[in-house]
Amino acid sequence: MFKSRLKVGTLAATLLLGLAACGGDADPDPGDTGTGDTGDGAPAGEAVVDFMHIWPAGSSPDHHRIVSDIIAEFEADNPGVTINMEVLENEQYKNQLQIISSSNQLPDVGMTWPAGFMVPYVNGNRFATLDDIFDEELNEDDFVAGTREAYEFDGQTYALPVELNIAPVFYNQELFEENGLDVPETYDEFLNVIDTLAENGVTPIALGNRDRWTGSMWYMYLADRYGANALNDAIDRSGSFEDEGLIQAAAEIQNMVDRNAFIRGFNGLSDQEAKAEFMNGNAAMYLIGSWDLPNFTTNEEVPQEFRDNVGFFKFPEVEGGEGDIDSWVGGPGVGLFVSEASDVKDEAKQFVKYFVQRWGEESVEDAGVIPGTQVDTDEVELAPLFIEVLDELNNASDITLFADVQMNAAVAETHLTLIQSLFGNEVTPEDFARQHEEALEENQGEDEVDFDDAEDDADADEAVDEEVDEE
Amino acid sequence: MDKVMSNKKIIALYVLPAFALLVVLVYVPIFLTGYYGLTRWDGIGERVWVGFDNYARLMGDSMFWRSAYHSFLLAIFSLLSLVGYLIISMILAGKIKGADLFRKIYLIPMLLSSVAIAQLWMRIYHPTNGVMNRLLTSIGIENPPLWLADTSIVLYAIFIPIIWQYAGFYILIYYAALKNVPNELIEAARIDGASPWQIGYKIKLPLIMGVIKVTIVLAVVGSLKYFDLIYVMTDGGPNGASEVMASYMYKQAFRTYNFGYGSAVGFFLLLLALVVTWLIRKVTESKEDNVQY
Known part of the structure; x- marks a missing residue:
């Protein structure tokens, strides 16, 4: 009997590896490969910088090529430093980063998302501060206003942006013409566009809300046009989600x-799937970040006919609302961090600096990525649609960072779920606001706990200091 | 051979590699998950020991119980589907024309990866271009269901590919078991005038009972920890309508950085599966039971 029980247990346990196995699988860490390489007879004084990024050669060939070129240049300019690259696809990368950081084995240089995503890493003292790399060549002024700040905590910069996006409403010009529609400038005109399209049997807007952040962007624009800064205030707790504009x-x-x-x-x-509907001409409008601009301009795989057909407009103004039309939803995407535990921190920081500068020069033209650094639109050769978006970016009165990025992970999850319920008519606007408030309140409590821990540490440090003084 | 097997050192030598693998890859992670479940941990910074706080929270977490309910629903559906698989295998094991071809057809889904199956069914369920809704529209249904977007049907819509996915596996097991039933017994029964129904119910079924019990355990435990298609097709949505325990665990641990709580969910899931396995054994226990699993 005992024997058979044991077998049942083994069976169930094997089937149930689940979470535990996720942790176990990820053991091969980039740190090991790095030290392994140095061990292979590299002369003393050589530094190997492990670098992880999210652009595989298969799915992002242009990104991948630029990164590899920059690495090659950096290695040529800095003899003795080798960059050891590891590439993982987006979601995989996020999981991997969490797992290896729990055993404090982050790569020397890696990619992070801004604000809420970084909180646990910054609190856990995993990222190094980068303020000391700023000099005449590269300093705060070189970044588009508000982008570097998204990686800043307590006045210190923990990562440097390599991507910046805003979200325009892209539309199919042909479908608009066929239905006798003009680009809407007010919200009422916008609703009229929707009604006309719907009556004529054309799907007005392509939206893939299984991913939820897509729906969040629509909500954020309305929130901005009705309540201006109300959303930011609600998230940083100087305001409330029960603000009239947000409920509206x-x-x-x-x-x-x-x-x-x-x-x-x-x-x-x-x-x-939603994008496919827009690109097949089955839907007239599609709200997405400027990261999709290559699909509407230079991507040869997309029919020329369609690309010529795409225009964009700013999310219209609401009568009586507080927001203005030049305020955008968007924000920086990934940025580069340096690991606090890195044993080649100086080289790693040098590389980050080099990378950000070179990336800023190359990325728009070659990969269609808007860098976090400023772009002179007179000097780059780009598709007109691209230039228009870049000009809008330079004229932006404000950029509201994607809500789910601003919030910390737990609140973001609540927000995203609520967005899906809101669109599905399963929650009233009032409850939508109230549940956000609850999640934010509850989580503020947790932040305080973290804060207490930090104070404890400080106390401990003081105690040590006192002991030293006594000696 | 006997001499070799009586040498304890050699026995140890043979057993050790597998045993070490099992310990490192199965028991240590389970133990660690149990430990993490007793801490508050974002997966990155410091672990704070909180005792059974996570489990207390789990007991009152309506979202967890909702996903547990979904997992149990899946288990019930899987059990019901076993009856279907059994009938199909009985037909296949009987001498019908083309049995071999059908057997292969049923086996195909098993050879596809979960992600491929998910992609396939997402296309089938597509609200406007999907095969399903095209078909329904063509026979005159004006507003066909939004399979994966409608909170009241999404769960059942996903059950179908899950059950389809495992059909081949169980049919293969039953088929093999049925082929092992000695032909003499069946011929003897036929000579005594038993109908095909009687042969199936009174002779074949009791003889493969041990295998059936194993499949019951596999189906139930497999359902409780099910994750793949749900993760790819709906990610537990919309609004948690298709969330199951494993996907909830994943979200807690990797999306919201409650690694401690996620571990508690995972460990609880393990305990639940052990209890259910034990219960199934108790319920299906019989005196001449000699199949151990």
Whole structure:
């Protein structure tokens, strides 16, 4: 009997590896390969910098090529330093980063997302501060206002941006013409566009809300146009989600849903699927970050006919609302961090600096990535649509960072789930606001706990100091 | 051979590699997960010992119980589907034309990876271009269901590919077991005038009972820890309508950085599966039971 029990246990346990196995699988860490390489007869004084990024050669060939070129240049300019590159795809990368950082084995240089994503890493003292690399060649002024700040905590910079995006509403010019529509400048005109398209049997807006951040962007624009800074204030707790403008914005989302503004079954579609509908000409509008601009301009795999057809407009103004039309939803994407535990920190910081500068020069033209550093639109050769977006970026009055990025992970998860419920008419705008408030309140409590821990540490340090004094 | 096997050192030599692998890859992670479950940990910084706080929270976490309910629903559906698989294998094991071809057809889904299956079914369920809704529209249904977007049907919509995915596996097991039933017994029964129904119910079924019990355990435990298709097809959405325990665990640990709480969910899931396995054994226990699993 005992024997058979044991077998049952083994069976169930094997089937149930689940979470535990996730931790176990990830053991091969980039740190090991690095030290392994140095061990292979490299002369003393050589530094190997491990670098992890998220652009595989297969799915992001242009990005990958530029990165590899920059690495080659850096190695040529800095004899004795070798960059050891490891590439993982986005989601995999996020999981891997969490796992290896729990055993304090982050790569020397890696990529991070701003604000909320970084909080646990900064609190856990995993990232090094980068303020000491700023000099005449590269300093705060070289970055588009507000981008570097997204990686800043307590006045210290923990990563440098390599990507910046804003989210325009892209539209199909041909479909607009066929239905006798003009680009809407006010929200009422926008609703009129939606109604006309819907009546004529054209899907007004392609939305893949299974991914949830897609729907969040629509909500954020309405929130911005109705309540200006109310959303930011609510998130940093100087305001409240029960702000009138924010509730109004949530109500307007449901108004749009009721007008059949969004594609059928949007809550079950991924962003990729929704994009396909827009690119096949089945939907007239699509709100997405400027990272998709290459698809609408230079990507040869997309039919020229369609690319010529795409235009964009700014999310229209709301009458009586507080926001202005030049305020965008967007923000920096990934940035580069240096690991606090790195034993080649100086070289790593040098590399980050070099990378950010070179990337700023190359990325727009060659990969269609808007860098976090400023771009002179007179000097680059780009598709007109691209230049227009870049000019809008330079004229932006404000950029509101994606809400789920601003929030810390737990609140972001609540926000995203609530977005799906809001679009699915499963929650009233009032409850939508109230549940956000609850999540933010609850989480503020947790932040305080972290803060207490930090104080404890400080106390401990003081105690040590006192002991030293006594000696 | 006997001489070799009586040498304890040699026995140890043979057993050790597998045993070491098992300990390192299975038991140590389980133990660690149990330990992490007793801490508050974001997966990155310091671990703070909180005792059974996570489990207390788990007991009152309505979202967890909702996903547990979904997992149990899946287990029930899997059990019901076993009956279907059994009937299909009985037909296949009987001498019908083309049995071999059908057996291969049923086996195909098993050879596909979960992600491929998910992609396939996402296309089938696509609200406007999907095969399913095209079909429904063509026979005159004006507003076909939004399979993966409708909170009231999404869970059942995902059950279908899950059950389809494992059909081949169970049919293969049953088929093999049925082929092992001695032909003499069946011929003897036929000579005594037993109908095909009687042969199936009174002779074949009791003879493969041990195998059936194993499949029951596999199906139930497999359902409780099910993750793949749900993660790819809906990510537990919309609004948690298709969340199951494993996907909830994943979200807690890797999305919201509650690694401690996620570990508690995972460990609880393990305990739950052990209890259910034990219960199934108790319920299906019989005196002449000699199949051990």
